[in-house]
Each structure stands twice: as structure tokens, then as C-alpha cells.
Amino acid sequence: MKLSKTYEPAKFEPSIYALWETSGAFMPSGKGDPYSIVMPPPNANGNLHVGHAYMIPIEDVLTRYYRMQGRDTVWIPGADHAGFETWVVFERYLNSQGKSRFDYSREELYQMTWDFVEQNRGNMELQIRALGASCDWSSTVFTLDKKVIDTVYQTFHKLWDDGLVYRGNRIVNYCPHHQTSFADIEVEYREEKSNLWHIAYPLTSGAGEIEVATTRPETMLGDTAIAVHPDDPRYKDLIGKTVILPLVGREIPIVADEAVELDFGTGAVKITPAHDPVDFEIGQRHNLPQIQVIGFDGKITDAAPVEYQGLTTEEARLEIVEHLKLAGALRQVEEFTHQVPHCYKCGAVIQPLLMKQWFINVKPLAKRAKEAVEDGRIHFVPAQKGYELIHYYDELRDWNISRQIPWGIPIPAFQNVDDPDDWIFDTRVEQTEIEVNGKTYRRDEDTFDTWFSSGQWPFVTTDYLSDGKLCKFYPNSVMETGVDILRAWVARMIMLGLYMTNKVPFRDVFLHGLILDEHGQKMSKSKGNVVNPMEIIDKYGSDALRIGIIMNRSAGQAQAFSEASVVAGRNFCNKLWNIARYIEDKADSANVANEDVDDAEPETIADHWILSRLEQARVDLSNHITNYRFAEAVETVYHAVWDELADWYIEASKVEANPAFMRRVLGIALRLVHPFAPFVTETIWTTIRGQESLLISQPWPSELKFSKTKAADFEAIVELVNELRNIQGQLPSRKYRLVYDESRVVEENEELIASLARLKDVKHDHTPHGLRIVLPRSTTWLELSDEEILSYKDDLQAKLDKLKNEIYALEKRLSNKGYIEKAPERLVEETKRNLSDKKRQTTHIGEQLSEIS
RNA sequence: GGGCAGGUAGCUCAGCUGGCUAGAGCGCCACAUUCACACUGUGGAGGUCGGGAGUUCGAGUCUCUUUCUGCCCACCA
Numbered sequence A: 001m002k003l004s005k006t007y008e009p010a011k012f013e014p015s016i017y018a019l020w021e022t023s024g025a026f027m028p029s030g031k032g033d034p035y036s037i038v039m040p041p042p043n044a045n046g047n048l049h050v051g052h053a054y055m056i057p058i059e060d061v062l063t064r065y066y067r068m069q070g071r072d073t074v075w076i077p078g079a080d081h082a083g084f085e086t087w088v089v090f091e092r093y094l095n096s097q098g099k100s101r102f103d104y105s106r107e108e109l110y111q112m113t114w115d116f117v118e119q120n121r122g123n124m125e126l127q128i129r130a131l132g133a134s135c136d137w138s139s140t141v142f143t144l145d146k147k148v149i150d151t152v153y154q155t156f157h158k159l160w161d162d163g164l165v166y167r168g169n170r171i172v173n174y175c176p177h178h179q180t181s182f183a184d185i186e187v188e189y190r191e192e193k194s195n196l197w198h199i200a201y202p203l204t205s206g207a208g209e210i211e212v213a214t215t216r217p218e219t220m221l222g223d224t225a226i227a228v229h230p231d232d233p234r235y236k237d238l239i240g241k242t243v244i245l246p247l248v249g250r251e252i253p254i255v256a257d258e259a260v261e262l263d264f265g266t267g268a269v270k271i272t273p274a275h276d277p278v279d280f281e282i283g284q285r286h287n288l289p290q291i292q293v294i295g296f297d298g299k300i301t302d303a304a305p306v307e308y309q310g311l312t313t314e315e316a317r318l319e320i321v322e323h324l325k326l327a328g329a330l331r332q333v334e335e336f337t338h339q340v341p342h343c344y345k346c347g348a349v350i351q352p353l354l355m356k357q358w359f360i361n362v363k364p365l366a367k368r369a370k371e372a373v374e375d376g377r378i379h380f381v382p383a384q385k386g387y388e389l390i391h392y393y394d395e396l397r398d399w400n401i402s403r404q405i406p407w408g409i410p411i412p413a414f415q416n417v418d419d420p421d422d423w424i425f426d427t428r429v430e431q432t433e434i435e436v437n438g439k440t441y442r443r444d445e446d447t448f449d450t451w452f453s454s455g456q457w458p459f460v461t462t463d464y465l466s467d468g469k470l471c472k473f474y475p476n477s478v479m480e481t482g483v484d485i486l487r488a489w490v491a492r493m494i495m496l497g498l499y500m501t502n503k504v505p506f507r508d509v510f511l512h513g514l515i516l517d518e519h520g521q522k523m524s525k526s527k528g529n530v531v532n533p534m535e536i537i538d539k540y541g542s543d544a545l546r547i548g549i550i551m552n553r554s555a556g557q558a559q560a561f562s563e564a565s566v567v568a569g570r571n572f573c574n575k576l577w578n579i580a581r582y583i584e585d586k587a588d589s590a591n592v593a594n595e596d597v598d599d600a601e602p603e604t605i606a607d608h609w610i611l612s613r614l615e616q617a618r619v620d621l622s623n624h625i626t627n628y629r630f631a632e633a634v635e636t637v638y639h640a641v642w643d644e645l646a647d648w649y650i651e652a653s654k655v656e657a658n659p660a661f662m663r664r665v666l667g668i669a670l671r672l673v674h675p676f677a678p679f680v681t682e683t684i685w686t687t688i689r690g691q692e693s694l695l696i697s698q699p700w701p702s703e704l705k706f707s708k709t710k711a712a713d714f715e716a717i718v719e720l721v722n723e724l725r726n727i728q729g730q731l732p733s734r735k736y737r738l739v740y741d742e743s744r745v746v747e748e749n750e751e752l753i754a755s756l757a758r759l760k761d762v763k764h765d766h767t768p769h770g771l772r773i774v775l776p777r778s779t780t781w782l783e784l785s786d787e788e789i790l791s792y793k794d795d796l797q798a799k800l801d802k803l804k805n806e807i808y809a810l811e812k813r814l815s816n817k818g819y820i821e822k823a824p825e826r827l828v829e830e831t832k833r834n835l836s837d838k839k840r841q842t843t844h845i846g847e848q849l850s851e852i853s
Numbered sequence B: 001g002g003g004c005a006g007g008u009a010g011c012u013c014a015g016c017u018g019g020c021u022a023g024a025g026c027g028c029c030a031c032a033u034u035c036a037c038a039c040u041g042u043g044g045a046g047g048u049c050g051g052g053a054g055u056u057c058g059a060g061u062c063u064c065u066u067u068c069u070g071c072c073c074a075c076c077a
Helices: A013-023 A052-068 A083-096 A106-120 A123-130 A146-161 A217-222 A277-286 A313-327 A363-374 A384-395 A450-454 A457-461 A483-501 A533-540 A542-550 A563-589 A605-626 A630-653 A659-673 A678-689 A708-729 A744-748 A750-756 A786-791 A793-814 A817-822 A825-852
Strands: A034-038 A072-076 A165-175 A180-182 A187-202 A209-214 A225-228 A242-244 A251-256 A268-271 A330-343 A351-360 A379-381 A413-416 A419-425 A433-436 A439-443 A476-482 A506-512 A737-740 A761-764 A771-775 A778-783
Touching (some): A052 A072, A052 A123, A052 A476, A052 A506, A052 A533, A052 A605, A083 A450, A146 A483, A165 A277, A187 A242, A209 A225, A209 A268, A217 A313, A225 A277, A251 A277, A277 A351, A363 A483, A379 A384, A419 A439, A450 A483, A457 A483, A533 A542, A533 A563, A542 A563, A563 A659, A563 A678, A605 A630, A605 A659, A737 A744, A744 A750, A750 A761, A771 A825
Parallel strands (some): A034 A476, A225 A251, A476 A506
Antiparallel strands (some): A187 A209, A187 A330, A413 A439, A433 A439, A737 A778, A771 A778
């Protein structure tokens, strides 16, 4: 088979992927040391976004590289039911149908959502394929698969038995719009301008009043105390006295608590234990009643005076401020800017509400996780992120894992209908009521926080707890994911992984940053600057996208997406394509058989030289990939292929070719490029060599042997040709003759030099004349007329001046005592060599100049 | 209020343990050519590395300070 004249990725990418998939190349080989990556599961019913277009190629580069290295490699794909995310989309759909969640039972809603997801599922997986992911589809896991739920229940049960999960009546972050609670981490704080209202509460005794300041006057309906600092001289005498709550008339005490700041507001705080986390804690310390005045629907409850009942919090705030003003209790309204919690999805103001929920006592889990990060059992790239986690573990508070949405894993807990405090663990969640020991228990209607189940992903996907066939792949070699979910996900995986398996879930963590638009702005639908990776693939091909997106990007950094880089990637693939076409033409016309090309021996000096360059690239590449320096790795292959293979080796082969060996060189290059541009390299490989052995399964090249002296000969030619091109660039274009008197390298390669430097010819001459070119390994003369030499005079003079400056700098350095004494000897030697080199050049140019004039 | 990251060529970014003349891609300028490739070739211009101070023989790289940008965290009601 022959390669088509033009590089058209759309013509071969899908079929190449199918070839890999059906060949079984994605599955672990069963040989070598295990290497594993678990893919952060993309949302099952969503399209991939540009972040995935970075994540997938990086994980694929690692997977393909280690597979070629002979490791027993698996990359486990997955799909996320994305509990809350999906639920929001589904509920919006439900509402658009004129329905509400309250029209259905939990089972019905679960099934409906399942069907909804099912309709859209598959799309995402096709897109992962389009990106070239060499993941093992036979081991794919969906976050609602039975084995996931079983494992999650096992974990929950262990936490239950160990007393680390508890039913707490505590303040939770509640979104009145979505009617569910959130973990602390899911709340988004936004700075808002508001007021600080100063309200006077009259003392019951009638002897004066106490003024408090609040940003949420509506919560006063639920006040059960006023708190002041115990050492505050202004209020010392009032502690223990009571005040009358304005508008409500309730008598509430004045308590003393250290949590009150002396210099904020008036130094006196109204305490609403049911609606504020700090007030809740103060309430606990002083045994204050908790009165819930804001309901789960975000409206004022029956616990408040009748005129406020049913109002939204915003309405109630206006009313109350108005009423306070009328009652003469409003002392002052101060402008105030503060951070207000919002639902990260709908933007509604989060209400801190008192709820009974399941909490995990994270202290012991966090302690172990922190140690694993601290002692380096888990290694972070970039490293600062590890320190960030350590800090996070220190101040982590108990984790609320209850969610009031039906789309998720049901919490396997049942409550005694006759005793609200009697809860039992039971996995018969398909039943709303169960009988145990003659008592009736009712199911908890809540589901788990998605992060609770996905936090177990590494040992779930590898079936580690049940010794499944992938269990040797736990711990994973690396966890590659976005920095934005460092705390939400990575932190939890480490805690739960250590807790359940006594092993870290992964050894390395590579975190990629957010991908911004071309101008460094965050991509968002509303701004209309979202890049769709599938459109980029249609336009330039998958390989181009992979290379373009990895280029110019470093770990953890939010960086712009650049279409120009994708173009560069596409051009690179095109280059490779044409290199292959050229080599094939040469090899075919020389009747080189496909067999044994991998054993072809280098003959020409160019052969040895290209081996030396590819060997360097091979070593650099391994180094970069091992250290997760993907952009540098791409740069290495890019330049090895373009600047060295195409620009020098191929050009040299036009003078003297070794066709069998050229095929070998192509084979090496294809292997080195394959992890980055798998489609085009595999296409070339199978087109030339047939589909019996795929490139994806080829071993990584082992050390390349070559003759150093022959490679150096070619290097000398490269040096000379560069100099000649440089000089010719300053001259009117016409073909010149190069002459030499004594130079082995030049003598042996007359034609090669002439061709590469586009000279008329290269000749031996006992009385050479013209412009003298003195290089470390050759002395030659470019035959120029006196006029031409004269026109080059200015350039020579400029060169001379530049050299003189450099010599001055070098001499200064060498005359510096400190430098000679303290700098490493190697460096001093180098400087000396450099100086004598430049001095020699200066002499030659000086002579040249005097000859001209 | 605290923390982190970043400010290097027109644009997007590299620069790992301080080492000599700071790199890449794209863009720009000039020339070339249709011989694997115009998704091409060759040459070139372009940077006082945000500002200031310090440590050092030597600083884009380390320290301090200042300024701008972005992100994260935090119960000042």
C-alpha cells in the first residue's frame, strides 16, 4: 500500500482507532511491571470540553509510552453519573415538561434520570475515541454500576462500624432552589455590597437597650440570645440580663462568648442558632433553643410571627427593616461589603439551615492522608499542590455526605419509625420500609454526595477489595486530573483509599490547569468563547489537536488555548507524512524489502549522524515523560523530526542514500512520535508494513549505536553549510564555488556540501582565493569577486565588532580572581577555550578584512 | 484578612540544581523553489526577563521590597 499524496487525517483516524480496539492492543499485556492510570470519569451525558482534550492526550501519552516500554499497562475509562450536575439538567428538563420532582417517587425519578442519561450516553465515549485514547474499554466503569455501589456500601459500613459516620443535627449549606444541602467545598463565595443594620434591643428591665449589627436582619425572627465578649467593658454589667426581641416580643438572654469580636460592629451579636454556623456553636455552648424561621423552601416558617410567614427571605428582610424603622429600633444603616455564599450551580444564596444529615468524621482520615503527602508517598506535580493539600487537611471539617436529590447512590440507612434516634445500616434500599427484630424501619430518602463514591474510584475500578483481575493495578501509577478538583476529589481519594486499603491510591499526582480561551479569558457559554474539541478535530485532525494542546503548556497553570499551536501540530503531522512518502519512494525504487529493515546498518556519515540525534531525542524524551514535562517532550520530537530528520538527513539523502537504513530511521522516528501523534504514525506504519504488527504494540527503541567520529564528520558539514548559507544570505543570489586546499571532511563530501549549501560546486585548489571561512574542522574559501567580497565587508566588520565585545567580556571574566577561584573548573576551562576560539576567529576575520582593503 | 500562582520577543508560552551569546510555536520581513511537503525551503528583524534594592566571581533563576493580573481559602455577625 502507498501513502496518499496529501495528509488528510479525517480519512484514516476512525479506522485506525477501530483497528487498535479490535486488535486488543488496549488491554494489559500481562507481562512486565504494572502501570496504571484511572481516567477521571467524564460526565456520562455530556459532551467533552476542551479540558478533556488536554486530559485525554496526556494520559494517553503516558499510557502509550509505558506500554511501549514493556510495562503491563492499563488505562481504565469510566463514566460519571455526576449526581447533582446531571440532576440539575434533568430537573430543568422536567420543569420544561411542566412537571416537578414532587410529582414522582424516588424510584420513578431515578429511573427517569437513568433513561435520560442513557439516551445521551455513548456520545462522550465516541469523543474519547476520537481523541485517540488507548484505554481499555473492556474494564470501563460507570459510577452507578453494581460493583461501585457494593464497594461504596462496604466503605460506608466500615465507617459506620468504626464510628466515623454519624447522624448530626447541624448547620448545613442549603440551596433553597435545588432543595439540597452541599459540602462546604461546593459553596461559592461572592463579594457583595450590602448593609450592616444596627438594631436596638430594649432591656427587659426597661433600663436602656443594647445595639447589635447584622447583615441578615430577617434572621432576627429566630434569635434566641445576644452575645457579647466576656471582657467587653461596655457590656460587662449586662451579661445575664435579658432583652425583648423587637417585632417578636420574645425575651432572650445576653450571654458572654469568646467568639464575639470586640471591635466589629457594636461588639454585640444577635444569636440565631438555627441559621448560622457560628451562632449554632454559641448556642450549643449556652444551651440556647434553635428556632427555624427559614424553611427548606427558602420561605419564612410558622415559627415566626404570622405577618412574615410565607415571605421569601428577601421580602422578609425589606418588611422587617421597614417595621424596625417604624418601631424606632433601627439605629443605623451602614454600607458593608462581604462574602456571601452562593449555590455554585444556580447562584441562589445559600441558606445555612439546621438539618439532620450524615456526616463523616474526617479527622482520623485526614491525619493519615496528610502524612502520606508529607512523607512523599504521594508525589505532586506541580509540587506546591501537595503543600496546599497538607494545609487543607489541617483545617478540614466534618463532611456532610447527604444529598436531597434522587439521582445518586441511595444511603443504606434506615430509621426506626418509633424511635428517631435508632438508625441501622442495611443495604435493602429498594424497599422503603424493612422489618428488623420486630421493629419497623423507614429508609433514608437521601443519596450520597457524588464525591463520596468517586472518592473511592481507584480501588473501585481495579476491584482491589475483591481481588479482581485488575487488582494488581492498585495503587495506580499516576492520577492525572484538573487542579480545580484537587480538594473535592484528589483529597478524598487519598483519605478513603488509605482508610479502605491501607495503601495510597496512587503514587504520583499530575494536575493540569484550566484551559482558557485565546485571550486568557475563562471559557463560558455566556461569553460564547467555548472551544469545542470535536470541531478542532474536524478541522485539523486529532493528532494536531493533541500536539497543539500539549505544546506551550505547563502543569497546574491556567493557560490559553491557541489554535495556532494546533495548526503547528497539523503542519508537523504533514511533515512526518511527507518524510514517510519520500523514504518510501526511495526504498521502493531501490527495491528494499520490508523485512529486516530494523536491522539495517548505518553507512553514510548522515546515517551515523541521524542516529546520534535520534538517540539524544530518545533519551531526552524519556526524561521529559518520566518527569511529566509534556510540552518539552513534544518539542523534542518536533525538532528531532523536523529540524534534524527532514532538514538535514533527508536533504543529505538526496546526494547519497541508504534506502534500507532510511526505512529503519523512519521506524525509529515513528516509535518516538507515536505517543503524541498516534493516528498518523500508526497509519504510516501499517500502510508500509501491513497490519500484522501494529505500531501501538511495538517496543520503545533501545539505545541506538553509531560511530561518533562519523557523526562528528557530518556535524562538521552542518556547521560549514550553516556558515555558507549565512554568508550567502547577505549576498546577491547566484551559485558560488567553494574551494579548499587541505580538508579531509570537505574533500570526502564535495557533492554533499554543494547540494546542502546550494553551491555551484566544491573544488580542490592549491591556491585558493576568495572569502576565507575558518571553522574548527575545516578551512575553505568561497570564491567571490572582489566586488562581492567588498559588499560583504560591512558584515565582516560587524562580525568582528561583535566578537571583540565578546572577547572583552570573556577576558574580564577570566581576569576576575573570584571567578577563577570559585567557579567550577570545567566552566573556567570552557571559558578559556571559548576565548581562544574567538581570538582565532578574530585573527582570521582581521586578515580577511586587510586582504579586502 | 490569609495563602498560592503568574507578569520573559507582536501573540501564546518554555527556561529543571544560579553559569557564559535567554529559547520554541505562531506572527512579521527578505529571498527561493515547484525536485516528499506552500500544511514548503533558506536567511533575518524583534527581548535592558514588571520596577527597585540585596546576596554572589556570576541572577530571568536566590533574598527582600514594590506594583499589576489571576486563582483559592476564611464564621468578623
